[in-house]
Every structure is written in structure tokens, then in C-alpha cells.
Amino acid sequence: MFKILEKQVFSPIIKQFVIEAPKVAKSCKAGQFVILRIHEEGERIPLTIADYDREKGTITIVFQEVGKTTTQLGQMEAGDYIKDFVGPLGEPSHIEKFDGPVVVVGGGVGIAPVHPIARDLKAAGNHVIGIIGARSGDLLFWEDKMREACSELLVTTDDGSYVRKGFVTDVLKEVIEERGKDNIPMVLAIGPQPMMRAVCNLTKEYGIKTIVSLNALMVDGTGMCGCCRVSVGGATKFVCVDGPEFDGHEVDWLELGRRGAYFRPEEQRAMEHHQCKCGSGCGGAK
Amino acid sequence: MTDASKPKKEIKPKKNPMPAQDPVERARNFNEVALGYSREAVIDEANRCLQCKKEPCRQGCPVEVDIPAFIRLAAAGDFAGAIAKIKEKNALPAVCGRVCPQENQCEKYCTLGKKHEPVGIGRIERFCADWELATGVKVPEVAPPTGKRVAVVGSGPAGLTCAADLAKLGHEVTVFEALHVAGGVLMYGIPEFRLPKAVVQAEVENLKKLGVKIEVNSVVGKFTTVDALMEEEGFDAVFIGTGAGLPYFMNIPGENSCGVYSANEFLTRTNLMKAYMFPDWDTPIKIGKKVAVLGGGNVAMDAARTALRLGAEESWIVYRRSHTELPARKEEVEHAEEEGVKFAFLTSPVEILSNDDGWVTGMKCIKYELGEPDASGRRRPVPIEGSEYIMDVDTVVVAIGQGPNPLVPRTTKGLELTKKGNIVADLETGATSKPGVFAGGDVVTGAATVILAMGAGRTAAKSIHEYLMNK
Ligand SMILES: Cc1cc2nc3c(=O)[nH]c(=O)nc-3n(C[C@H](O)[C@H](O)[C@H](O)COP(=O)(O)OP(=O)(O)OC[C@H]3O[C@@H](n4cnc5c(N)ncnc54)[C@H](O)[C@@H]3O)c2cc1C
Ligand SMILES: Cc1cc2nc3c(=O)[nH]c(=O)nc-3n(C[C@H](O)[C@H](O)[C@H](O)COP(=O)(O)OP(=O)(O)OC[C@H]3O[C@@H](n4cnc5c(N)ncnc54)[C@H](O)[C@@H]3O)c2cc1C
Ligand code: SF4
Numbered sequence: 001m002f003k004i005l006e007k008q009v010f011s012p013i014i015k016q017f018v019i020e021a022p023k024v025a026k027s028c029k030a031g032q033f034v035i036l037r038i039h040e041e042g043e044r045i046p047l048t049i050a051d052y053d054r055e056k057g058t059i060t061i062v063f064q065e066v067g068k069t070t071t072q073l074g075q076m077e078a079g080d081y082i083k084d085f086v087g088p089l090g091e092p093s094h095i096e097k098f099d100g101p102v103v104v105v106g107g108g109v110g111i112a113p114v115h116p117i118a119r120d121l122k123a124a125g126n127h128v129i130g131i132i133g134a135r136s137g138d139l140l141f142w143e144d145k146m147r148e149a150c151s152e153l154l155v156t157t158d159d160g161s162y163v164r165k166g167f168v169t170d171v172l173k174e175v176i177e178e179r180g181k182d183n184i185p186m187v188l189a190i191g192p193q194p195m196m197r198a199v200c201n202l203t204k205e206y207g208i209k210t211i212v213s214l215n216a217l218m219v220d221g222t223g224m225c226g227c228c229r230v231s232v233g234g235a236t237k238f239v240c241v242d243g244p245e246f247d248g249h250e251v252d253w254l255e256l257g258r259r260g261a262y263f264r265p266e267e268q269r270a271m272e273h274h275q276c277k278c279g280s281g282c283g284g285a286k
Numbered sequence: 287m288t289d290a291s292k293p294k295k296e297i298k299p300k301k302n303p304m305p306a307q308d309p310v311e312r313a314r315n316f317n318e319v320a321l322g323y324s325r326e327a328v329i330d331e332a333n334r335c336l337q338c339k340k341e342p343c344r345q346g347c348p349v350e351v352d353i354p355a356f357i358r359l360a361a362a363g364d365f366a367g368a369i370a371k372i373k374e375k376n377a378l379p380a381v382c383g384r385v386c387p388q389e390n391q392c393e394k395y396c397t398l399g400k401k402h403e404p405v406g407i408g409r410i411e412r413f414c415a416d417w418e419l420a421t422g423v424k425v426p427e428v429a430p431p432t433g434k435r436v437a438v439v440g441s442g443p444a445g446l447t448c449a450a451d452l453a454k455l456g457h458e459v460t461v462f463e464a465l466h467v468a469g470g471v472l473m474y475g476i477p478e479f480r481l482p483k484a485v486v487q488a489e490v491e492n493l494k495k496l497g498v499k500i501e502v503n504s505v506v507g508k509f510t511t512v513d514a515l516m517e518e519e520g521f522d523a524v525f526i527g528t529g530a531g532l533p534y535f536m537n538i539p540g541e542n543s544c545g546v547y548s549a550n551e552f553l554t555r556t557n558l559m560k561a562y563m564f565p566d567w568d569t570p571i572k573i574g575k576k577v578a579v580l581g582g583g584n585v586a587m588d589a590a591r592t593a594l595r596l597g598a599e600e601s602w603i604v605y606r607r608s609h610t611e612l613p614a615r616k617e618e619v620e621h622a623e624e625e626g627v628k629f630a631f632l633t634s635p636v637e638i639l640s641n642d643d644g645w646v647t648g649m650k651c652i653k654y655e656l657g658e659p660d661a662s663g664r665r666r667p668v669p670i671e672g673s674e675y676i677m678d679v680d681t682v683v684v685a686i687g688q689g690p691n692p693l694v695p696r697t698t699k700g701l702e703l704t705k706k707g708n709i710v711a712d713l714e715t716g717a718t719s720k721p722g723v724f725a726g727g728d729v730v731t732g733a734a735t736v737i738l739a740m741g742a743g744r745t746a747a748k749s750i751h752e753y754l755m756n757k
């Protein structure tokens with residue numbers, strides 16, 4: 001059992017937990033993820049390691065409530081226990097000293113996984129330009145943490161309710177134009193699939209290498225089931241062991257999107273079933 | 287009594303039938319199919335045994351269980367004696383009694399089998415093991431602590447057996463398992479209707495009673511490595527029993543369409559994650575009207591039978607060779623046929639077709655004919671030119687085999703591997719190319735059987751003990 005030590009609510013649907021998991025905290029690296037299962041009947045869901053404290057033996061996760069499991073997770077409180085928590089899984093981010101400034105882009109809940117990567121890139125001696133964005137200002141979190149992790153930070157919101165109006169791709173385009181495409185050796189983008197895809201379309205035009213972190217459906221997370229497979233550069237890869245990071249220009253986004261949507265009717269059913277098991281309209285709280 | 291006065295035993299030509307759930311009913315539920323002998327039936331079956339001096343059955347058993355001896359005890363109603371006899375050689379009789387391919391092992395060599403049906407050795411074994419589980423398993427004596435620590439990676443039959451044997455010898459054993467429960471394929475692969483999970487967990491509980499620590503949610507090669515276990519965590523030896531968990535695909539166009547599962551995914555969702563209880567359990571599985579399972583082994587039979595239970599209208603086994611070459615246990619093929627699984631023999635897919643949303647709509651297949659025997663002695667299937675046709679299916683399960691998961695081999699320094707990535711280990715001792723590291727089961731042999739994995743775990747335990755005591 002894994003204890004939730006702290007809970008923070010960033011918005012009604014975005015929450016952060018600090019979880020006691022010394023085994024994971026001891027060895028994890030930026031870019032890796034965990035799989036958790038709330039209770040005996042629960043599904044195994046992957047979440048990125050957004051931060052860790054090796055001394056305290058803790059892992060920080062930030063998640064958005066999109067379906068049954070994340071909603072139920074969001075209803076848990078500090079002091080509660082998660083049944084299973086396994087990691088670190090996946091390959092760590094590739095960290096090196098690049099020749100020129102690197103840009104990291106975090107969209108929505110994707111800001112969290114970008115954070116430790118930005119921090120490590122900076123620690124490796126890179127000039128890190130961070131771009132973070134959300135649909136609106138109230139969905140934005142970790143601006144302070146990101147400011148610290150990056151060399152400079154640009155913030156945007158889709159609706160203009162905070163700092164400025166625009167998509168992260170709009171800001172990225174400005175940065176590329178300003179710095180010159182040949183001066184930016186690498187862009188890393190994490191966020192919803194449409195956002196990562198839009199970033200890739202943009203950087204492809206400029207010919208800038210772009211790394212993305214894919215959120216395929218998973219079961220075991222150890223390379224045993226093949227549920228997470230995706231075509232990258234024409235070859236089948238398992239996101240959980242070969243990734244989650246890949247060259248975004250090589251990813252078959254159409255296939256990834258389709259495979260991710262395969263269980264949508266079942267996911268809806270699970271949510272409805274969850275929302276009221278007791279018949280009292282408790283919203284699944286009981 | 288002289289030989290002449292000994293009454294000549296009348297031979298019953300047929301095995302006592304195994305009571306089973308009705309095929310029509312069971313094809314829609316996940317309860318165990320074979321219900322097990324009654325006390326009367328088991329004694330009657332045990333009395334069919336001729337007690338052959340030469341013990342041919344025993345030679346057919348990969349771990350040489352003293353079969354005539356345990357059958358003699360069972361015939362006398364001494365089930366405690368019988369199970370003790372079995373356990374001298376087989377640590378997992380309740381499992382093996384259910385899933386061993388007896389027709390290729392002990393029962394294949396049974397003298398009775400020459401003219402009649404062989405003795406139902408597996409069924410008698412299962413009865414004795416279930417009898418023990420029901421009456422309470424005696425915790426074996428554990429030798430005084432040796433002060434030596436062993437890490438076992440993987441909790442399939444190889445790891446469980448190795449851990450149990452080492453614990454009995456007084457070593458401190460920790461099992462690291464990647465998934466959230468112990469048992470390996472016995473938990474995530476073989477379905478409930480063939481091997482109830484409670485039976486597997488009873489074995490795991492017995493292991494804990496021996497003092498073995500089981501750490502689930504622990505992927506070696508990720509949170510730690512074999513090298514770190516020995517150098518930093520103070521383990522004196524490591525046994526690797528990580529199995530053959532890497533699913534192979536056909537590498538044909540369309541294989542990543544929605545509705546194509548590896549057998550591992552299909553069975554893991556169903557068995558480990560209990561998708562058949564969705565939405566009370568959270569993990570879903572989608573099953574179409576018409577399911578095609580590619581392959582002809584136990585894994586394929588399990589997937590095809592599972593598909594029916596999940597509600598498929600038709601479940602097809604699509605196999606490149608013919609009925610006689612099916613590598614699955616005979617009983618599983620028979621059960622599948624009784625339940626209504628259909629077979630497309632001498633057929634292989636060349637492409638999986640899908641609609642605009644990427645969902646499977648059909649499978650382009652080619653017909654084969656049997657040619658000359660190949661290296662394995664089986665007649666090689668050759669494609670018939672121009673025989674392509676479209677099979678109308680909406681779900682495809684790929685069950686054409688598994689390889690070793692590379693996580694541990696890739697992260698362990700100095701471990702010799704085969705070209706396929708299996709760990710090279712001495713079959714007599716389980717020793718690998720790395721001192722203090724032993725391996726056994728599917729990760730060494732490639733996908734094989736429970737009994738062979740169990741035997742490899744046992745062999746390795748013996749040599750780990752020697753290694754530790756001479757260190
Ligand atoms: C490597 C990896 C890292 C991830 N890290 C994070 C993270 O740090 N924070 C976070 O909030 N989410 C993360 N995700 C996504 C998260 O796993 C899913 O949101 C979660 O599984 C949804 O479960 P659910 O039961 O709540 O929703 P479901 O009922 O399963 O799904 C509801 C909706 O979410 C979509 N969905 C389901 N699974 C995924 C998925 N794996 N990726 C994207 N969309 C999905 C479905 O298509 C559906 O529209 C990550 C996914 C992967 C593969
Ligand atoms: C569907 C199916 C049906 C079968 N039917 C039969 C049958 O009827 N009769 C028969 O005799 N055999 C059958 N088999 C084969 C038999 O189950 C295997 O040969 C046997 O389980 C192999 O045992 P093992 O201990 O080597 O590995 P496994 O049972 O595969 O166990 C390996 C364990 O190691 C864990 N692991 C892997 N990597 C790591 C890691 N890095 N860190 C920690 N843990 C790890 C895995 O999660 C797993 O739990 C079947 C197999 C399948 C898949
Ligand atoms: S070969 Fe058959 S009849 Fe002979 S001892 Fe073995 S089980 Fe009994």
C-alpha cells in the first residue's frame with residue numbers, strides 16, 4: 001500500500017499528490033512514469049513522475065480527471081492509500097548538452113511531466129526556453145516551479161484569460177522565428193495528443209528535431225502485452241518499454257489516436273457505473 | 287501367496303470420466319470446466335494401475351515423480367501419503383494436475399495406454415493435491431537460518447519453486463515480481479476456467495508460510511538491477527525466472543488496427559484484470575461478434591475459449607497446419623471443440639483489414655497445403671498460390687508465441703544470451719555465465735511448460751544451495 005502524503009487541488013479537475021514510494025523515488029529519472037491501481041478491482045493507469053524526493057522517498061504526480069480512475073483518484077485525500085504503485089517504468093529522457101538553446105513545451109496537464117526534464121536539461125548546462133499553456137488561466141499550475149526549472153519561461157492561455165492569448169504553438173513559432181531555426185537543436189513537447197501533433201507539424205516545417213512523450217493505452221507497462229504499441233518510423237514500438245519518448249516526426253499519430261479511442265464506449269460506461277453505485281446520487285463518493 | 291493364486295486384475299479399458307460442466311453452459315461462464323474426481327472415482331482410477339516394475343510412466347515425467355508409488359497410496363485411500371510422494375518431486379501438483387500435457391508425458395508411456403486408455407495420472411494427481419489444499423497443507427520444516435540471502439526475480443512456476451526450496455534449506459529469500467500479484471502466467475495467462483486463481487494463490491500463501499518475502503510491483507531492470515541486488519542490496523545469489531512474456535506479432539499489414547490484441551493482452555485483461563466482471567472491475571475488454579485467434583497452442587485455445595465466454599458469437603482458431611499438428615494439450619482442443627470453437631486449418635492471414643476508424647473489418651487469408659516434413663518432423667505448410675480469401679472477423683487475437691522479456695537480460699552485465707535473447711544457463715545446474723546468477727524456466731528454454739519451469743526452479747535451488755554453502 002502506498003500512502004498519499006499530500007494533496008493539492010490546482011483546479012476542479014487537476015490535482016497533485018505526493019506519494020510515499022521509496023523504491024520508485026530511489027531510482028527514477030526524468031521522463032519515466034509509474035502505473036498505479038487504486039484498489040483491488042481497479043484498472044492499472046500510467047502517470048508520469050512529475051517530481052521526486054530521493055531522501056524523503058516520495059513521488060509527485062499531477063493528473064487530470066478524464067474518466068473513472070482519475071476521477072476516483074481525485075476523490076482520495078492525504079492519508080489514504082493506493083493499492084499498487086509500480087515504477088519507474090519506461091526509458092528516461094535523453095539528457096545531453098545541446099549546441100544552442102532547447103525549447104520545452106508543456107500543454108495542460110503536460111506541464112507536470114515536462115518539469116523534471118527541463119530541470120535536468122538545465123542542470124546539464126543547456127539554455128532552456130520553457131513554454132507552458134492551458135485552455136485558461138485557472139487550469140494553469142506550476143508556473144513558479146517551471147520558472148525555476150527553465151532559463152526563461154513563456155506563458156500563454158488559449159482564451160487569453162492569463163498573460164496572453166494564444167496556443168503554445170503560436171508562442172513556439174515566435175521563439176523559432178526570433179532565434180532562428182538553425183539555432184534551436186531540439187524541441188520537447190508534452191501535452192494532449194492534438195497539441196503534440198501541432199507542435200510536430202510546426203517543427204517539421206522548420207526541420208527541428210522534436211521529442212514527444214506518448215500516452216498510449218497500457219496494461220502492464222513492462223512490455224508484456226503489446227497494448228501500447230504504436231508505429232514509429234514504420235516500425236512497431238511498445239511505448240511502455242521503448243518510450244514513452246519518441247521522435248515526434250516519425251510517430252503515426254492517426255494510429256495512436258485511433259488506438260487510444262478504442263475503448264471509449266467502455267470508458268464511458270465505467271464512468272457512469274462509478275458515478276453512482278449506491279443509487280443515492282452520491283457521485284461515486286460512497 | 288503364490289503368483290498363480292493372485293487374482294488376475296480385470297482391466298477397465300477406459301479412464302474414469304472427468305466430471306465437467308456442461309459444454310453449452312460453461313462456454314458462457316468462467317468457472318472451472320473440469321470438476322475433479324470424487325473419492326470413489328479416484329480410488330477406482332488408481333486401481334486401474336498395473337504397478338509396472340519398469341515404471342515407464344515415471345520416465346515420461348520431466349521431473350520423474352514416483353508415479354506408481356503415489357498411485358498405490360491413492361488406491362489405498364492414503365491421500366496424505368500420496369501427496370507427500372508427489373511433492374518429493376513436484377512442488378506444484380494442484381497446478382500440474384490441471385495443466386500438464388500428460389498425453390505427451392507420463393500417460394504417453396503408460397503400459398495400459400498401449401491397448402486401452404492410459405491411467406488418468408494427472409487426474410489422480412489433481413485429486414491428491416486438492417485433497418491436501420482442502421484439508422490444510424502442512425508447512426514443511428525449515429532448516430535453521432544459514433544467513434545467506436537470495437533474490438528470485440519473477441514469480442512464475444520457476445521462481446515460486448526455486449524460492450520454496452531455498453527457504454526450506456534455511457536461506458532468506460525475497461521474490462521480486464513485476465505485476466501486482468505473484469504467480470506469473472498461472473495468474474495472468476491461463477484462464478480461471480482451466481486453473482482457478484484461488485489454487486495458485488494457495489500455493490503463493492504456502493510459500494509465504496515458509497518465510498519467503500514476496501515484493502510485488504517490483505520490476506527488476508527498472509527500480510534496481512541484478513548487479514545492484516548483489517553489490518548493493520547484499521544478496522548472495524540471484525535466480526532469474528522472468529519467463530517468456532514478450533508477445534510476438536505476425537508483422538503483417540494492419541496488425542496495429544483497433545481490435546487486434548496479442549494473446550497476452552487479451553488474456554491479461556481477462557484473467558489478471560478480471561475484465562469479464564467489467565464494469566464492477568474497472569478494466570474493459572471489447573469483444574466483437576466474430577473473433578479469429580491466430581495460432582494452435584495452449585495460448586490460442588485459451589484465447590478462443592475466453593472469447594466465447596466474453597460473448598463472441600463465433601470464435602475461430604486460424605492455424606497454418608492441420609489438426610494433427612496442433613501443439614495444444616489434447617484435452618484443451620477437445621474442450622474447445624465441445625464448446626463450439628471453430629477451426630480454420632491450413633490457413634494463415636496475410637493482412638488485417640480495417641474501416642475508416644481503424645477498426646478491424648476482416649482478415650485476408652491464404653490457404654496452405656502440407657508439404658515435406660521439416661526439421662521438427664512435422665509436414666511443412668506451403669502456401670497455395672491464388673488461394674487468398676477474406677475472412678469476415680472484427681477481432682483478432684495473435685497467439686503465435688512469446689519470447690523472453692529483455693528488461694533483465696539487457697540490464698545485467700556479463701550475462702550470456704542466445705540469438706533470440708534467452709539466457710544461456712546450464713540445464714543441469716541453472717548456472718549462467720555470471721557467477722552467483724542462476725536462471726530457469728521459459729526465460730532459458732523459450733515458452734515451454736509449467737512442469738519444466740518448476741523442474742528448472744528446483745534444479746537451480748539445489749545448485750544455488752551448493753554455491754552458497756561453498757562460498
Ligand atoms: C506514459 C503515460 C504517462 C501519463 N502521464 C499522465 C500524467 O502525468 N497526468 C495525467 O493526467 N495523465 C497522464 N497520462 C494519461 C492517463 O494515464 C489517463 O488519463 C488515464 O489512464 C485515464 O484513466 P481514466 O480511467 O480516468 O479514464 P478513461 O475512462 O480510461 O478515459 C477517459 C478519457 O481519457 C482518454 N484516455 C484514456 N487513457 C488515456 C491515456 N493513456 N492517454 C490519454 N488519454 C487517455 C480516453 O480516450 C477517454 O477519452 C499518461 C499516460 C501515459 C501512457
Ligand atoms: C495462455 C497460456 C497457457 C498455457 N498453458 C499451459 C498448459 O496448459 N500447460 C503447461 O504446462 N504450460 C502452459 N503454458 C506455459 C507455462 O505457463 C509456462 O511455460 C510457465 O508459466 C513458465 O514459467 P516461468 O516461471 O518460467 O515464467 P512465467 O510463468 O512467465 O513467470 C515469469 C514472471 O516473471 C515476472 N517478470 C518478468 N520480468 C520481470 C522483471 N523484470 N522483474 C520482476 N518480475 C518480472 C513476470 O511478470 C511473471 O510473473 C501456458 C502459457 C500461456 C501464456
Ligand atoms: S505405466 Fe501406467 S500402469 Fe504402469 S505403473 Fe505407470 S501409471 Fe501404472
Ligand code: FES
Pocket residue numbers: 217218219220221222223224225226227228229238239240241
Ligand atoms: S503496456 Fe503492455 S506492453 Fe506496454
